[in-house]
Structures are given as structure tokens and as C-alpha cells.
Amino acid sequence: MFKRRAEESGKSSMFRFTFSIFYVHIINIIIMLVLAMLLNNLDLVGITVPDRVFTVVVSAVCMVLYLIMTYIEGWRRGERDYNLVLYGHMDYNKFRGIIAGALSQIPGVLCAIILLFPSESAVAMRFSRFFYANFNFIFALMDAGTFSYAITKVLYFVPALLAPVVVGISYHLGYARIRLSDKIIWRKPGDGRTNLR
Numbered sequence: 001m002f003k004r005r006a007e008e009s010g011k012s013s014m015f016r017f018t019f020s021i022f023y024v025h026i027i028n029i030i031i032m033l034v035l036a037m038l039l040n041n042l043d044l045v046g047i048t049v050p051d052r053v054f055t056v057v058v059s060a061v062c063m064v065l066y067l068i069m070t071y072i073e074g075w076r077r078g079e080r081d082y083n084l085v086l087y088g089h090m091d092y093n094k095f096r097g098i099i100a101g102a103l104s105q106i107p108g109v110l111c112a113i114i115l116l117f118p119s120e121s122a123v124a125m126r127f128s129r130f131f132y133a134n135f136n137f138i139f140a141l142m143d144a145g146t147f148s149y150a151i152t153k154v155l156y157f158v159p160a161l162l163a164p165v166v167v168g169i170s171y172h173l174g175y176a177r178i179r180l181s182d183k184i185i186w187r188k189p190g191d192g193r194t195n196l197r
Contacts, residue, residue, distance in 0.1 A: 014100060017077055021104035021167055024069045032062050067166060074101070074167035078174025097171025101164035112156035 035058055039049050049057075074097050084090045093099075173180070 014096070014103070017096070017100040018103040020073050020077070021070060021100055021163055022107075024066065024073060025104070028062055028066050028069065031065060032058060035061060066162075070101075070163055070166045071170040074170030075174035075179075078171040079177060080174075081171075082175045082177065092175075094172065095168075098164045098168035100171075101167035102160075104167075105160040105163055109157065109160050112160070115156055116153055 036054075039054050039057065042049055077100075078097065081090065081092070081096065085092045
């Protein structure tokens with residue numbers, strides 16, 4: 001009568017996992033645009049934000065939010081997969097988080113490859129840079145003249161490593177049911193203090 005969720009019915013596809021990580025990118029891009037608009041409009045109340053400060057603030061806020069959201073998504077998927085493996089619905093794959101994180105970075109890697117080969121069309125390069133900057137907004141600082149051009153070409157691929165590392169670690173912790181929040185919030189038994197929860 002009621003349709004069961006995919007995770008509850010023994011289905012946990014790699015595509016669904018990958019898309020959930022990619023979806024975090026989309027949400028964070030929206031957050032970046034809203035934050036950028038708010039900072040740009042501070043001129044209306046008499047506050048001028050230098051370009052460098054603007055880039056640092058947007059990058060830092062988006063970086064923190066991205067790390068938190070991808071960690072939570074990876075952890076939740078690891079916890080769900082533990083139950084599916086426990087009851088024989090799927091086989092355990094310890095690289096599942098790393099693979100999903102890597103697959104979610106395909107659009108950013110494609111944009112980076114396009115930027116490596118300068119086009120005679122200024123329009124094509126502008127669009128490639130635009131999509132790359134928006135997909136990898138958390139590394140906007142590296143495109144602000146901080147590094148030489150040769151180093152920057154290599155650094156174009158650095159953002160693609162972030163999601164596989166974070167999701168891989170969080171997936172493993174979720175599968176092992178290890179919560180970092182418990183390590184931070186809970187007190188050790190017998191230390192004379194009560195738990196915060």
C-alpha cells in the first residue's frame with residue numbers, strides 16, 4: 001500500500017549516493033549566490049567590502065558548509081548501508097564513499113580540463129571559467145592571482161580531491177557507527193560531570 005524508500009527496500013545505488021553528494025554542491029552554490037548578493041548590497045547601508053575580503057568570506061563560509069553537509073551525507077549513507085549489509089541486501093564496499101565522492105566531481109574536472117587548453121574564443125573561455133568558478137567556489141582564492149599560472153593549472157584539479165576524502169572518511173565512520181558529535185558533546189563516565197544531552 002505504501003511505497004518503501006529505496007534504502008529501506010534493500011536498494012542503495014551508487015548513482016543515488018553520487019547524486020546526493022552532487023546535490024550538496026548545488027545547494028552550496030545557491031548559498032554562495034545569496035551570500036554574495038548580501039555582501040555586494042552592503043554598499044546600500046554605507047559599508048564597503050574590499051574584493052579580497054569578499055572572496056575570503058564567501059570562500060570560508062561556503063567551505064565550512066560544504067564540509068559539514070558532505071560529511072553528514074556520507075555518514076548517513078554509511079549508517080544505512082551498514083543495515084543493508086547486516087541483513088544481506090548488499091555487499092560491503094569500503095571504497096563506496098570515495099567512489100561516490102569522485103563521481104560527483106566529474107563536472108568540475110571537465111571544466112578544469114577545458115581551462116587547461118586555452119581556446120581562441122574568449123566567450124568559450126569565459127563560460128568555462130564561470131562554470132568552474134561556480135562549481136569550485138570554495139577555492140576562489142586560487143584564481144585571484146595568488147599563484148603563478150603554471151601552479152594554478154595544477155591546482156585546478158585540487159578541489160576534485162576534497163569530496164572523495166571527506167565522503168570516504170564520513171562513510172567509513174557512519175558504517176562503523178562512530179559519531180564525532182558524541183566525542184565532542186558527551187563526557188567521560190565517572191568524571192563528575194553529566195552528559196550535555
